[in-house]
Amino acid sequence: MYSAALWLSAASVLFGAPQSRPDLPLGTNEHGAWTMSGDAFRSGRVSEDLLVRLEITGTRDNAVISSEIEGDRPQGTATSPSFRIERDYVSFLIGGGDYERYTCLNLIVDGKVVRSATGRRSDHLTPQSWHLRPWRGKQAQIQVVDNASGDWGHINVDRIVQTDRPESPPVTSWPLYEEPFRPQFHFTARQWTMDRLEPKEHQEGWINDLNGLIYYEGEWHLFAQRWASCWLHAVSRDLIHWTELQPAFWEESLLSGVQSGTCVVDYANTSGLSKDPKTPPIVAFWSRFDNRSQCLSYSLDKGRTWKRYEGNPIFEKAERDPKVFWYEPGKHWTMMMYGDGAYHVLTSPDLLHWKDEKNPIPNSFECPDFFELPLDGEPALKKWVLIQGNGNYSIGSFDGKRFNEETERFACDLGPNFYATQSWHNT
Numbered sequence: 001m002y003s004a005a006l007w008l009s010a011a012s013v014l015f016g017a018p019q020s021r022p023d024l025p026l027g028t029n030e031h032g033a034w035t036m037s038g039d040a041f042r043s044g045r046v047s048e049d050l051l052v053r054l055e056i057t058g059t060r061d062n063a064v065i066s067s068e069i070e071g072d073r074p075q076g077t078a079t080s081p082s083f084r085i086e087r088d089y090v091s092f093l094i095g096g097g098d099y100e101r102y103t104c105l106n107l108i109v110d111g112k113v114v115r116s117a118t119g120r121r122s123d124h125l126t127p128q129s130w131h132l133r134p135w136r137g138k139q140a141q142i143q144v145v146d147n148a149s150g151d152w153g154h155i156n157v158d159r160i161v162q163t164d165r166p167e168s169p170p171v172t173s174w175p176l177y178e179e180p181f182r183p184q185f186h187f188t189a190r191q192w193t194m195d196r197l198e199p200k201e202h203q204e205g206w207i208n209d210l211n212g213l214i215y216y217e218g219e220w221h222l223f224a225q226r227w228a229s230c231w232l233h234a235v236s237r238d239l240i241h242w243t244e245l246q247p248a249f250w251e252e253s254l255l256s257g258v259q260s261g262t263c264v265v266d267y268a269n270t271s272g273l274s275k276d277p278k279t280p281p282i283v284a285f286w287s288r289f290d291n292r293s294q295c296l297s298y299s300l301d302k303g304r305t306w307k308r309y310e311g312n313p314i315f316e317k318a319e320r321d322p323k324v325f326w327y328e329p330g331k332h333w334t335m336m337m338y339g340d341g342a343y344h345v346l347t348s349p350d351l352l353h354w355k356d357e358k359n360p361i362p363n364s365f366e367c368p369d370f371f372e373l374p375l376d377g378e379p380a381l382k383k384w385v386l387i388q389g390n391g392n393y394s395i396g397s398f399d400g401k402r403f404n405e406e407t408e409r410f411a412c413d414l415g416p417n418f419y420a421t422q423s424w425h426n427t
Contacts, residue, residue, distance in 0.1 A: 033081065034078050034079060034080050034081070035078070035079045036076060036077070036078055036079075037076050037077045037079075038074065038075050038076020038077060038146075039070075039074045039075070039076055040067035040074040040075050040076035040077075040078075040146040040154075041065060041066075041067055041076055041077070041078040041144065041146075042076070043069040043070060045063050045064060045065060045066075046064040046065070046066045046069065046156075048062065050066075050069060051064065054066065054068055054069070054123065055123050056068075056095065056123045056124075056125065056156055057123065057124045057125070058093060058095065058124045058125035058126060058158075059093070059125055059158050059159075060093060060158055060159045061158055061159045063158060063159075064125070064156055064157065064158045065078060065144055065156070065157050065158070066096075066154065066155070066156045066157075067096075067103075067144075067146035067154045067155050067156075068096065068123075068154035068155075068156060071154075072148075072149055072150055072151070072152070072153035072154050073149050073150075073153070074146070074149075075146055075147050075148070075149060075153075076146060077143055077144065077145050077146070077147075078143070078144045079108075079141055079142070079143045079144075080141050080142040080143070081141070082139045082140065082141055083139065083140060083141070083162075084137065084138070084139055084140075085109075085132050085135050085136055085137060085138055085139075085140050085162070086136070086137075086162065087132065087162040087163050087164050088131065088132055088133050088136070088163075088164050089129045089130060089131060089132055089162070089163050089164065089165075089166040089169075089170075090107065090115075090129060090130050090132060090142075090160065090161065090162050090163075091127065091128075091129040091159075091160075091161050091162075091163050091166040091167050091168070092105060092117070092127070092128060092129070092157060092158070092159060092160040092161070093125035093126065093127055093128075093157065093158040093159050094117055094118070094119050094125060094126065094128055094155070094156065094157050094158075095119040095120070095122055095123050095124055095125040095126065095155075095156040095157075096118075096119035096121075096122075096123065096152065096154045096155040096156045097118065097119055097121060097146075097148055097151075097152035097153055097154055097155060098118045098119055098120050098121045098152065099118060099148050099152070099153075099202075099254060100116065100118055100194060100202065100203055100204060100229075101116070101145075101147070101250075102145065102146070102147045102148040102153075102254045103118060103119065103145065103146055103147070103148050103152070103153065103154060103155040104116045104117060104118045104144075104145050104155065105117045105118075105142065105143070105144055105145070105155070105157055105160075106142070106143040106144075106145060106193070107130055107132075107140055107141075107142060107143075108140060108141040108142075108143055109135045109138050109139075109140045110138070113143075113193055114135065114193060115130040115193050115195070116193035116194055117130070117194070117195070118155075118194075119152075119155060119156065121152050123156060125156060125157075125158055126168075127166070127167040127168035128168055128170075128195075129166035129167070129168055129169060129170055130170060130195070131170045131173055132162075142160060144157055147254070148254050170195050171195045171196065171197055172195065172197075176190060177190075187207075187222065187234065187242050188207070189204075189205055189206065189207040189224070189226070189232055189244070190204075190205070190244050191204040191205045192204055192246065201227035202226065202227045202228075202229045203226075204226075206226050206227060207224050207225070207226065207232060208224065208225045208226075208227060209224065209225045209260045209367065209419075209420045210222065210223070210224050210225075210420065210421070210422050211223040211224055211225060211231055211260050211261055211262070211263075211284075211286075211422070212231065212261060212262050212263035212284050212422075212425075213262075213263075213422045213423070213424045213425060214262075214263040214264070214265070214282070214424065214425045214426050215424055215425070215426045215427045216265055216282060216302065216303070216426060217302060218237065219235045219236070219237065219302070219303075220235065220236045220237070220239055220424065221233065221234075221235055221263070221282075221303050222234045222235070222236070222242065223248060223263065223284070225259070225260060226247070228251065228257040228258055228259045228289060229250065229251055229257075229258070230247035230248070230249065230250040230251065230258060231247060231248045231249055231258060231284065231286070232244070232247055232248075233245045233246070233247060233248040233303065235303070245303075245304070248284070248297070248299075248303065248306050249284070249297045249306040249308065251288075251289075252288075252308065255289060256288055256289060257287070257288045257289030257290075258286045258288075258295075258297075259286055259287040259288070259289065259320050259321070260286070260287075260320065260321045260367055260420065261284060261285040261286040261287065261320075261321065261322050261323075261324075262284070262285055262322060262323050262324050262325075262422070262425065263282055263283065263284045263285075263425060264282070264283050264285075264324050264325065264326065264333075264351075264425060264426070265280055265281075265282055265283075265426055266280050266281050266282075266283055266351060267280045268280075269281065270333070270349060270350045270351060271283065271298075271350050271351040271352055272350070273298050273300075273309075274300055276300075279300050279301075281298040281299065281300055282298060282299045282302070282303055283296055283297075283298045283324075283351055284296060284297045284298065284299075284306070285322040285324050285335070286322070287319070287320035287321065287322065288313070291318055291319040291320050292313075292316045292317065292318055292319070293312070293313035293316055294313050294314055294315050294316065294317060294322060294337070294354075295308070295309065295312040295313050295314065296308075296309045296312065296314060296351070297309065309352075311352065314351075314352055314353075314354065315353075315354050317337070317339060317344070317356065318339040318340055319337075319338055319339040319340065320337070320338060320339070320366075321337065321338045321366055321367045321368065321389070322335050322336070322337045323335065323336040323337070323368045323369060323370055324351070325370070325371075325425065327347075327400040329399075329400060330347070330399075330400035330401075332347045332348060332349055332400065333347065333348040333349070333350075333351055334346070334347055334348075334400060334401075335347075335348070335354060336368045336370045336386075337368075338364060338365075338366050338367065338368060338389070341362065341363065341364065341365075342360040342361055342362045342363070342364050343360065343361040343364040343368050343386075343403075344356060344357075344359075344360050344361075345357045345359050345360075345361075345401055345402065345403065347400065347401060357401040357402065359401060359402040359403070361386070361403055361405070364388055365388045365389050365390045365392075366388070366389030366390070366420065367388075367389030367419075367420035367421075367422075368386065368387070368388060368389070369386075369387040369421060369422050369423055370384065370385070370386050370387070370398075370403075371384070371385055371423050372384050372385075372398075373385055383395050383396065383397065383406075384396055384397060384398040384403060386403060386405070387412060387421060387423075388409075389419060389420045390419065391411055391412045391413055391418040391419060391421070392409040392410065392411055392412070393409065393410055393411075393412050394406075394407050394408065394409045394410070395407045
């Protein structure tokens with residue numbers, strides 16, 4: 001086990017006092033012991049010889065904790081004893097992989113990760129810090145995480161200190177939604193634990209394709225992609241004022257993916273996912289990054305918490321972007337799914353077992369949206385509209401198993417930004 005004194009020095013996290021940190025062996029001292037899981041950190045601190053071999057630079061206290069000593073395969077965590085937050089900042093040096101949630105340094109308060117940091121795919125340790133004033137006086141823990149293997153699957157940390165004078169101040173200290181350049185009308189994704197400008201794919205603050213737009217019991221639910229790392233989630237009563245919730249659900253492992261899809265409310269509980277008929281499941285359909293595994297997650301509390309279906313994948317078929325809805329005339333569920341340049345129509349009695357109806361729609365492009373509309377002036381006459389991911393649409397008839405296009409394909413909009421649109425389900 002690591003000693004807290006091995007890790008926390010200068011302005012120690014425990015006392016905030018400007019003391020030099022003794023180089024202690026693995027074990028315990030008056031500050032208590034770090035708790036280890038897995039095998040990523042069990043080799044101890046990095047010796048000076050190892051620093052050279054691993055090409056770790058930018059160290060200060062010669063007490064680097066690293067999950068790279070035995071390569072990028074090992075995984076695990078190292079968690080500090082509880083300490084009281086008594087300064088305005090925690091400052092630290094960090095390097096290694098840039099995988100949020102997988103190779104990171106976390107601050108835990110009340111059992112939740114409230115701040116997190118990663119390396120930048122470099123073994124040169126750079127200073128970062130967190131602003132702690134919102135949690136002043138609370139008990140906290142530091143946790144170092146390596147849940148990644150392979151390319152840059154490691155984390156290096158040195159000189160974790162609690163201080164009022166961080167070497168490198170946080171990127172921003174503006175209150176959430178009051179940042180100078182954040183749009184105030186359009187929906188934008190927030191950063192929950194990270195402090196990073198210009199986030200990229202997979203990173204907090206990134207948003208791409210909308211997913212699973214659905215209305216249920218007075219709330220509009222907006223889901224969106226964080227580049228298949230998770231489904232973002234926000235709710236609204238009026239489609240104007242939105243509250244972003246924690247991400248609904250995450251990929252099963254690093255880069256396994258939770259790609260685009262749709263949501264339905266299984267009012268009749270055909271899936272059997274709810275034990276209470278008064279609580280119908282909201283079911284979300286998505287695809288893994290292998291572009292073959294079709295999966296689902298579901299919620300029994302109006303979208304506040306989600307579970308992955310234990311039987312995933314529910315079926316395997318190339319490729320992704322399932323659009324699911326109930327087809328009332330046939331009393332069955334229908335899925336329109338993109339694959340191999342076509343849309344495929346599948347049917348199911350229970351959302352869990354699917355049959356390919358072998359009626360593909362050729363020359364199609366990703367992320368289908370499909371719905372029925374009455375004709376102007378003739379509400380009894382209805383037609384189906386198929387919108388492709390590239391914004392082209394066509395109109396035709398649908399019998400629950402086959403779509404017959406009756407028009408050419410038209411452009412919904414002009415310009416490069418009309419992509420992967422979705423209509424609201426259950427309205």
